[in-house]
Amino acid sequence: MQRNILRQVEHRLRDRGLRLTDARRAVVERLGDADGPRSAAELSADLDGEVPLSSLYRSLSVLEEAGVLAPHHGVRGLTRYELAEWLVGHHHHLVCTHCGLVEDVPIPTDLEARLDTLIGAVAGAAGFSPSDHALEIEGRCERCR
Amino acid sequence: MQRNILRQVEHRLRDRGLRLTDARRAVVERLGDADGPRSAAELSADLDGEVPLSSLYRSLSVLEEAGVLAPHHGVRGLTRYELAEWLVGHHHHLVCTHCGLVEDVPIPTDLEARLDTLIGAVAGAAGFSPSDHALEIEGRCERCR
DNA sequence: TCGAAAATGAGAATCATTCTTGATCCAGCG
DNA sequence: CGCTGGATCAAGAATGATTCTCATTTTCGA
Numbered sequence: 001m002q003r004n005i006l007r008q009v010e011h012r013l014r015d016r017g018l019r020l021t022d023a024r025r026a027v028v029e030r031l032g033d034a035d036g037p038r039s040a041a042e043l044s045a046d047l048d049g050e051v052p053l054s055s056l057y058r059s060l061s062v063l064e065e066a067g068v069l070a071p072h073h074g075v076r077g078l079t080r081y082e083l084a085e086w087l088v089g090h091h092h093h094l095v096c097t098h099c100g101l102v103e104d105v106p107i108p109t110d111l112e113a114r115l116d117t118l119i120g121a122v123a124g125a126a127g128f129s130p131s132d133h134a135l136e137i138e139g140r141c142e143r144c145r
Numbered sequence: 146m147q148r149n150i151l152r153q154v155e156h157r158l159r160d161r162g163l164r165l166t167d168a169r170r171a172v173v174e175r176l177g178d179a180d181g182p183r184s185a186a187e188l189s190a191d192l193d194g195e196v197p198l199s200s201l202y203r204s205l206s207v208l209e210e211a212g213v214l215a216p217h218h219g220v221r222g223l224t225r226y227e228l229a230e231w232l233v234g235h236h237h238h239l240v241c242t243h244c245g246l247v248e249d250v251p252i253p254t255d256l257e258a259r260l261d262t263l264i265g266a267v268a269g270a271a272g273f274s275p276s277d278h279a280l281e282i283e284g285r286c287e288r289c290r
Numbered sequence: 291t292c293g294a295a296a297a298t299g300a301g302a303a304t305c306a307t308t309c310t311t312g313a314t315c316c317a318g319c320g
Numbered sequence: 321c322g323c324t325g326g327a328t329c330a331a332g333a334a335t336g337a338t339t340c341t342c343a344t345t346t347t348c349g350a
Binding site: 162163164166168197199200203204207221222 | 295296297298299300301305306307
């Protein structure tokens, strides 16, 4: 992952009187290397239990609160997190209906622009003020094909 | 809701050796009248506790298994269900980031067509076989504006 | 009408997540 | 240098949604 990200995160936390501690840095690093959202349990395994689960959850919610992480709610009450879009850019998700894998995928800017226009129209008509959107493409991944 | 739906559901269940019992009918009726996905707890309240929670959960998973309901995973480990698209047509969701309300919204067919094309291209490039997609528009609803 | 399969209800059990409590760390200050 | 308060941490209890168990009941077809 780009070391740049850690600097941005540290700065953002500092702005809010928070610190970039070891646990938080570890979480950001793992998510920066991942190719999709990760759950607390997955991160804990990645970290080989170096961070107690309770602390890990707390780190995740602090980072979410600070806008560093974005939550992603998937199957069976599992919440997975990923780095917020201001850190890694706008993207969408491919979700494998068979194995549950979630993978990031970028979308060409021209389509994204059209999507934005459409969303504005649809939401406005319903009295909604759209602030963001998420497109999930479901299907079978390469391995589960 | 259209009575038609109940007939289709009954037929589909029958095909799989399942019955359209009182509890299942009640669930389908409530969801048919709702303007968005509903959780087990919300349905239980709607039904004034006529159906025990354990039975309600079972009904929901049987109906999901049979392809009658589609699950929708929202914040805080809440799973909400709605009638599957073959019963009520393709649509997307407006999600209020403030109060959590989820509302159905139809999308003009021309945009939907463009979306499909795009999705095919993006997914194909990543080795995915897309079978479905979900677009969630986040923002503030009329009341939380 | 009988028997097998399907369905039910009540409560216990599970699992991810959150809360509570008390200890620890650290930057800035005197 | 040592104190002080906010920030952080660890450990376990608590919570809340969901699933499981099991004994009982209902339903459908032969």
